Amino acid sequence: MTDTHVTADQDYPLEPVPAQARKSLWSMGFVLLGFTFFTATMWAGGSIGTAFDFSTMLWILLIGNLLLGCYAAVLGYIAARSGLNTALMSRFAFGELGSKLSDVLLGFTQIGWYAWGTATMALLLVKMTGLPEGLTLPLMVLFGFGFCVSAFVGYRGLDLLSRFAVPAMIILVAVSLTIAASDAGGLSGLSSVIPSTEMSVAAAITLVFGTFVSGGTQATNWTRFARSGKSAVLATLAAFFLGNGLMTLVGAFGALVYQQADIVDILVAQGLATLGILMLFLNLWTTQDNTVYNFAVAGCNLLRTERRRTITLVGAAIGTLLAVLGMYAWLIPFLILLGTFIPPVGGVIMANYFVSWRGRYPEIGTARLPAFNLVGLTAYALGSLVAYASAWIAPLVGVLVAALSYVLIELAVAGVRERRAALLRSAG
Template identity: 60%
Template sequence: MTIQNDHPLGAVPKTERKGFWSIASVLAGFTFFTSTMWAGGSLGVAFSFSELLLIIFIGNLLLGAYASGLAYVAYQTGLNTVLLGRYSFGSQGSKLSDFILGFTQIGWYAWGTATIAIILTKLLNLPDAWQIPLMIVFGFGFCISAAIGYKAIALLSKISVPLMLIFIAISFIKGFADVGGLSELASIAPVESMTFAVAITTVFGTFVSGGTQATNWSRFSNSGKTAVIATLAAFFIGNGLMVFVGAFGALVYQQADIVDILVAQGFILIAVLMLFTNIWTTQDNTIYNFAAAGCNLLNTDKRKLITVVGAAIGTLLAIFGMYNMLIPFLVLLGTFIPPIGAIIMTDFWFRFRADADLLASTEPVKFNYAGLAAYVVGSACAYYSPWVAPIVGIVVSSAVYCALVVVLGMSDKDSKTA
């Protein structure tokens, strides 16, 4: 398969745009991820079944709306998040968001690499000494489809997503039978505690970094409708399903991961297939996102090289223990990532009046101080807020950015001097 460059430093041309099923399959494969189930497991033991459903609904609706808003901007401009960041943070100032987004994606890649190695050794009863060699094999193996580009990732997702849905359906049917039906499931009492705000932040944080960078795929959309609906389906329905699977497994089997659940149900072969399809379809998206951020940070179009370098860094992090840091990592993501996407959307709608042609003809300034200041204020408010951190970060950063653009007298004309 021919390696595609996928326009790491420019807009996707109209001639290379894709339809709904292509975009939806890639994004669904991205959101079908083990770590989301683990987060769901932490919720499943802390809330009643009815409370759990409400948290999953609200958290994923917020996440889906956020990601869909960015998806529409990406479709209109043909640009991904890191390239849009040049306008909202400046050509040099955007390197801050590049670093933050790149770091979060490499953290996910490390977690996924460690996860498959650790689970596989347990499933096959291999010595623990096999874990590091397997991390190296999978760390570099999973980046192959990402290095090839969109076509390889789309092909993998079109095969893997239907298979995963079938595997999950089999597990649900067996699980409901084992627990004794919906009434028995609803009667299970929580054994741990978690605040509503932390729960929503955890759900939002499960894929807010991915949602912020899902523009790498939504910018390939052939219409605004395709971009918005495909993204909403992946992040509201797809991510919500993963959270529910984890919570369901924790309630019924005291296991959050679908692979462990399938093993407990006696489906060993399906568990192994689920492990590979689940991890790989997210890992290639994740390292692709890292490469996109890295290309903008270093101002290079050598996407394949950046992909391999990112895989090496992620593999090292996996070896040094990223596996044990999931929940704190999710809370940090839910706090510090949403203001980036919020400012990018606000910049497009407020400063450029949703005019993609105007944005394309505008040369970014080196430092957009309004965007940088709004990010600092929004992130600080989210971090110290006792309420739902992602919502606080989004609302505050957007409001501060609008105010600063007016106060500083910034307009599209002012942006034309680099």
């Protein structure tokens, strides 16, 4: 077995994706849509659906998902042009050792979602089928390792699963939305619903943008396989604007009509319990395999190893253990909080790519990079601090402040270097 074959088999975790391994727009679109079809996103939509009238709710979902789609699309463009994932881009933005900060942040967040999804599948299956509660923990172990099979295979496994699961989920969602609209009495019935809770518009947009922004930050793990920057942008927008938008809309519809945000509970209320179980399984599997894949890619960069499959199994084991220990019960608020600290990573990467590298990274293996890029780390700290203190759309504030801070600090540092160089020339 040659080294080239081993590298290709491991999905290029530490090097650019070569031209011969690039994928089509359709392939990436299916994988990314499978990733964004996520139960937790529906719950976010449900929270918004009970707090606003129908027209305001639609505007909030449109703005929040458009912001998320644009953020992920810019990172997707950089990934397609460079062939690199977020973990490798972080080496340029934060330094060889500094990039480990983003590896830990992104990796832990993803394995946290994996633990939550694994536990949710087991708990709801027992609840919906009437199985003995004693089977809950064995089911968590079964799903914890079963969900990682397609991720273990790699991009090809994610692609094959998504090509089947995504159309099936779209059909189920369409059927459910049609029934819900009918039960609500059509558009006039939806428009007459009175909000039962309160939430500010800024908080609502933050919820839409922030719940899945960690996934958008790591969508580069698939868009790096794109054949062109245009394909990456289109696939990312389809997933994070349209796909994520559809999930939040389903949750909002459920909250309006049935006072339920989750698609599974909605399908049960509509008399479609069997389809609800199928929907739950497909919904979680197509997200679970992507999250553990993300963990593996971040882990490969953290440990500087190409053993992606080994890291995938380790991630599944950690996620399963966390699920069994009950961490999922308090994990969601913590992960949403991390949504404040993850977006600045993307902001720094964008600014670093377009300002410092003029839209073209050098070869990852030959570039002489500092252990810590103080400009990038400082910009990240400022973005996170301002986002944490912001009463506005915290994830968006974090991206913008981090990117702007990077540009200003980089320009100031460059000016100092030029003055020093001029003084040395005059002294010589």
